[in-house]
Amino acid sequence: MYITITPQKMGGSYSKSSADFVGYLEKENQGLDQEDMECFFNQYDNEISAEEVIREIDGNTAKLEKTEPRFYSITVSPSKYELGKLEHNNEDLKKYTRELMKDYVTSFNREINGRPITIDDIKYYAKIEHQRTFKGSDVQVKENQPFATKILQLKTDIRKIENGTMAGNVKEKKTEITKLERETPHQQAGKRIVQGMQKEGSQSHIHIIVSRKDASNRFSLSPGSKYKTSNVELNGKSVKRGFDRDSFFEKAEKTFDKTFGYHRNFAETYQARKDFIKNPKIYFAALMKLPTNEKALAFKIMGKAGVPMMPSIPVTQGQLAMKIFKGLRRGVEVAIKSSSIGI
Template structure:
């Protein structure tokens, strides 16, 4: 499971309104027939129109300063292993969204009118998407780039020959292009992976837009708060404050497992990420100590994420700091992937 929480961008791509972001989330529907389109939904409603989402979010910004985020974006990306447990991607992911928004609400260490925050206090809208495309920052695109550059140059040479600006053998240049296409290290369905190409397999994921203010437009609820769950005395009163991201991520993972009967492997758990960051040696020790069947699955998940499995220590003696440092970069990439991290 990979979950990210991002504040609204102020300036640049996004304006003070949520319009641009909502239109971005509508992009997938543009290429689909009406019956195949996914619509916005929230805790209690389905098929909410984009214009209504914009109005609800934009009108719910009382007393927020110009440079303060008006909303937050939560992206929830189950791994391929997790998606296989779903019977119906869209309906199951809607069910899961509504469940984790309860977890989101209870991760705020705040009271409203003397009562703990519940999902009824959260104004949000969500949308399921089923496609992803390769970005220019993806490893596959970056490592294919030298081939792409050479192919582009050859194609330009062919055009110059055709226009009489250059002499050369077009047939020979086309052969070189075909050879480079085949030699590119990252392929999908026999084709060189390029930016904008749709990723194969089940790519279902969830986008959630959450208002900064509560449903009554009276209290600011920021999941990006610098304050962890704590209490402070202000004006002589004890005030609760903060959002516990660690709690939210842990609950979201547990909610998925309980909802869909998913048996989570250590390598894909939130705990493993924390172990790796705080104590890499403990991470590898725990990995090696798993029962044989679970360890085999863990190594499969790591390999799928690009970790050099052959270099992972096989016994306690090999758990040297030098080996851990060598592996750290590979595991960091895997932990950020949708397979094994939040």
């Protein structure tokens, strides 16, 4: 499960409207008949139009400054293993989203009128998408780039030869291009993976747009708060503040597992991925203690995610050299970011 929480951002300041973002989320509906379109939904309704989402989000921004986001975007990307556990893709993802947003509100260390925040205190809209494309930050695209650069240069040379500004053999250069295309490390359906290429297989994921202000348009609820959970003295009163992202991500996993009876492998857990970046020694020590089958699946999952692997699987903790850790950390940070793991 890969989850990110990002603030609305348009250039140097925050736009007063959510129209551009909502329009972006409508991209998969382009060219479809009305009955085939994927509508927005929230905690209680399934058929919500883009126009209503824009109107409700834009109208819920009382007293926000230009330097403050009007809304936050939450992207939820189940892995292919998790998606494989769903029986009814769309309905199951909607069900999970509604449970997930309950976890979201309980991760706030805030109160409204002396009571904990509830699901009815937030204004959110969600949309399911079924397609993904490769980004420039994806490991596959980055590792293919040297080949792409050479191919581009060869194609440029061919054009120059054909228009007479350069001497050379077009046939030889085309043969070289064919060879490079074949040797490119990351391919899909026999073609070199490039930025913008649609990813094959099940790619269903959820986009959620949640208002910065509560449903009453009176209180600010920011999951981007720099405060995790704390109390502060304000006007002589103790006031709760903060949002616990770690708690939210961990709850999100447990909710999915409980809802769909999913057995989560060690390598799929938020805590494990976090340790992988911050303390790979602890990560690999825990990995090597797993039962053989669990360990094999963990390495398979890591490989599918584009996580760079060690040249050989260590047998003892003493073999986990720090110089390998440093190289792993650099590679893993790229893999984690390209997979949109929000930590």
